[in-house]
Amino acid sequence: MAESSIPIYIMGKRYEVPESLTIMKALEYAGYRLIRGCGCRGGFCGACATVYRVEGDPRLHFALACQEVVQPGMYLVQIPFFPAERAAYKLEEMQPTPAALFKTYPKLLQCLGCGACTKVCPQELDVKDYMALAMKGDIAAVARASFDCINCGLCAARCPTEQAQYRIAILCQRLYGSYLAPRSQHLDERVREIEEGKFDEAMRELRGLGVEELRQRYDAREIEK
Ligand code: FES
Numbered sequence: 001m002a003e004s005s006i007p008i009y010i011m012g013k014r015y016e017v018p019e020s021l022t023i024m025k026a027l028e029y030a031g032y033r034l035i036r037g038c039g040c041r042g043g044f045c046g047a048c049a050t051v052y053r054v055e056g057d058p059r060l061h062f063a064l065a066c067q068e069v070v071q072p073g074m075y076l077v078q079i080p081f082f083p084a085e086r087a088a089y090k091l092e093e094m095q096p097t098p099a100a101l102f103k104t105y106p107k108l109l110q111c112l113g114c115g116a117c118t119k120v121c122p123q124e125l126d127v128k129d130y131m132a133l134a135m136k137g138d139i140a141a142v143a144r145a146s147f148d149c150i151n152c153g154l155c156a157a158r159c160p161t162e163q164a165q166y167r168i169a170i171l172c173q174r175l176y177g178s179y180l181a182p183r184s185q186h187l188d189e190r191v192r193e194i195e196e197g198k199f200d201e202a203m204r205e206l207r208g209l210g211v212e213e214l215r216q217r218y219d220a221r222e223i224e225k
Contacts, residue, residue: 006072023050023065023076037080041066046150049122049157052076062120062154082153084164089171096179098137105168108134110161117155117165123148127155127165134168142169143176 005016008026015030024038039047048065055073065078087104094100102109108131117127130145146169155165193199206214 006070008070008073009075011077012075017070019070019072021070023052023063023068023070023074024048026070027065027078037065037078043067044150046152047080049079049082049152049154050076051079051154062122064122064150064152067122079152079154079157082157084153084156084167085162086164086167087171091174091178094175096139096175098139100175101134101137101139101168101171104171105164107161107163108168111135111163112161114160116158116160117163120154120158122152122154123150125149130169131163131165134172139172139175140180142172143180146170146173 003018003020006019007014008017008030009015010027010030010032015026017026017029021029024034024041027034037048039045043064043066046064050063050065050068052061052063053059053075054061054071055075085105085107089104094104111131111134113128113132115128117131118125118129121127125146125148127146130142133141133145146166149166149169151166151170153166156163156167159165206217209217
């Protein structure tokens, strides 16, 4: 049975698209060639932030175009980039302290805690909460709470005090990763083994395999607990 089509509006223009498509596929179906606003297509990179409204409903909704399926009467536009503040810093010259965080993003202390950022986050992160942690200078807690951020920038787009929440999050993640996170001994050991050539023979063997055999090996691999 043929799939039914539904009307959607892309930047104000009406198109009929199959009802099962994601927004991203619907854009392409309508003839848009995505040069910006499209990256991993799997919900990880944050390039496809999209704002939409559905006919008859005044509320704005926010989604990732590669994940959200179209709805009839959807008016949509993509926001592949948002010009939020981006501080320049040299991580290797910084200390993982509240003072360093506030100096890099002084506006952070003006956050109102309104929650518009949390409402908009397509990853369902509690952005307001990690901003409160940032105001306390708790870098490790911000890094943990914002770990799933994909830097789409929608939080900054909605903020009444023009915060750059996702940039603050990534700074905390970098400081945490560089200075605060416990060192993984087993990773250091594995790097040493690689450098000593422990896996050279196995790599040579894998390079000689065909795609099918590689697939089977991959499927049969032992997954570390
Ligand atoms: S294209 Fe990467 S999150 Fe949608």
